[in-house]
Amino acid sequence: MSQSAPPESTSGGHPPTKVDCFINPNARAAQEMAETFIEALEQAGIDVTVHWMSSCEQALDDIANLPETDAILVGGGDGTVSGLLPALLERRETIGILPLGTANDFARGAGIPTTPQAAAKVISEGHRLSVDTGLVADRPFLNVASLGISVEIASLHEDRAKKLLGRFAYPIRWAEAWHKHRPLKLKITTDGKSRRARCSLLAVGCGRHYGGGLTLDEQAQLNDGMLHLYYVAPRNALHWLWFLPGLWRGTLKDGDGAHTGTARKVTIETASGRAKKVNVDGEIVARTPINITIRPQSLTIFAPAERSN
Known part of the structure; x- marks a missing residue:
């Protein structure tokens, strides 16, 4: 009989105090969920700077030129996070995810909840997981x-x-x-x-x-x-x-x-x-x-x- 793989382990919690949050406004239910997410982070004592994405290209440029911060958060689906990887992988900050997509398959695999309050709690608790990424056609x-x-x-x-x-x-x-x-x-x-x-x-x-x-x-x-x-x-x-x-x-x-x-x-x-x-x-x-x-x-x-x- 097949057995599920054991869960990955995370490092001890080190909550961020200052974050920049990039949100895809075209993601499903983005506006309402993002506002709830940001409010929950602020209630946890985290200073949030919000960037509403006008395009992936503009967000890539904004992330590349972003002053150092404690963490970079992304509100969107798998495609949004994946599209921002060229810039995110060049940064040193930990990445936080608010799942706003239709399926949120990556978030599901990482155990990140889809409700905004619970997703904010994951970030405010500060536990980190190092994950693999892939390269396809450069x-x-x-x-x-x-x-x-x-x-x-x-x-x-x-x-x-x-x-x-x-x-x-x-x-x-x-x-x-x-x-x-x-x-x-x-x-x-x-x-x-x-x-x-x-x-x-x-x-x-x-x-x-x-x-x-x-x-x-x-x-x-x-x-x-x-x-x-x-x-x-x-x-x-x-x-x-x-x-x-x-x-x-x-x-x-x-x-x-x-x-x-x-x-x-x-x-x-x-x-x-x-x-x-x-x-x-x-x-x-x-x-x-x-x-x-x-x-x-x-x-x-x-x-x-x-x-x-």
């Missing part, structure tokens, strides 16, 4: 890169349903994406070993959860220094129903249409040489061929005490 990423059906889902999410339905939009989009999807023929190289694969879904990442409820690998730790990956061969609808429990729990095993593994470097190419879109932390921002590598414990975040270093 772009740092936070959680998971994927191809296949997940790209179709990300494309379908570019409408009002994602904001109106939240995580409930994902099952609907999965059904639509499965009907539209065409299997991929790929060459996958892991730490120098290559194989050919025909698959409907491939996921590679340093996180644990992605796609609004899927689990990359139940054994994955956010700081284990490894990329975890799997791909699923094309199957009919009944086979997909059979696969779903393993996709949700992260218990897929080699054989019968699935392949799993770990690596420090993964290269993905299409057999035809035609570029295919890549979903990176919920955003379509890359195309094959791509190299994916791991950056062990390159980012320090606030996390619950039971998850910290």
Whole structure:
């Protein structure tokens, strides 16, 4: 029987006293939740400077030029935090997260609660967790890169349903994406070993959860220094129903249409040489061929005490 991995540990609490908070106003329920979050931080004695993001590009510039502070907080979904990584990784400050996205898969893996008061408490308690980040096509990423059906889902999410339905939009989009999807023929190289694969879904990442409820690998730790990956061969609808429990729990095993593994470097190419879109932390921002590598414990975040270093 598979067993869940033990939780990561965190360092002793050292609460920040002065923070800068960058908030994506386009995130789901951003305004109300952000105000509650900031109020809870201030009640805990933390001085908060708020930056409402006009664009990711402007926020990257603002973070790069920010005077030294105790911590940098980000209010948004996985895509927002991931998009700000180029600047955040150049800073020395600990990063705090207010999950404002639809799925908040990274926050779920780190044990960060989605209610603003509880998320603020995690920061005010000051426990820290060093986590891995990845690099895909020379772009740092936070959680998971994927191809296949997940790209179709990300494309379908570019409408009002994602904001109106939240995580409930994902099952609907999965059904639509499965009907539209065409299997991929790929060459996958892991730490120098290559194989050919025909698959409907491939996921590679340093996180644990992605796609609004899927689990990359139940054994994955956010700081284990490894990329975890799997791909699923094309199957009919009944086979997909059979696969779903393993996709949700992260218990897929080699054989019968699935392949799993770990690596420090993964290269993905299409057999035809035609570029295919890549979903990176919920955003379509890359195309094959791509190299994916791991950056062990390159980012320090606030996390619950039971998850910290």
